[in-house]
Amino acid sequence: MIRHSKLQKQVLSLYKQFLRAGKDKPGFVPRIQHEFKKNAKIPRTDVMHIEYLLRRGWRQLDQLKDVHTKQLGAFIRTSSEDKAPPGS
Numbered sequence: 001m002i003r004h005s006k007l008q009k010q011v012l013s014l015y016k017q018f019l020r021a022g023k024d025k026p027g028f029v030p031r032i033q034h035e036f037k038k039n040a041k042i043p044r045t046d047v048m049h050i051e052y053l054l055r056r057g058w059r060q061l062d063q064l065k066d067v068h069t070k071q072l073g074a075f076i077r078t079s080s081e082d083k084a085p086p087g088s
Contacts (some may be wrong), residue, residue: 014057021064028064049058 004012015036022028042049 005044007047007054010054011050014054014061017061018057018064021061025064 015032015058018032018036019029022032040055044050
């Protein structure tokens with residue numbers, strides 16, 4: 001039997017809760033699965049990054065559970081933002 005760390009258990013719990021909360025909203029489950037699969041590539045040793053994403057995930061889950069939520073926002077930095085000088 002596989003033993004998971006406390007952090008791994010928290011991530012799995014968050015994933016299950018996201019799937020439950022998103023099942024009644026069209027298009028949410030594939031997006032949730034994609035986000036978790038993408039972040040599964042983060043090394044287990046990068047605990048600070050994982051904890052940051054976990055906290056962010058809990059906040060997003062609270063938003064998803066709101067009955068008025070119709071879509072999830074994403075905080076994605078585009079390549080053009082990376083190249084733009086500050087204040088432009």
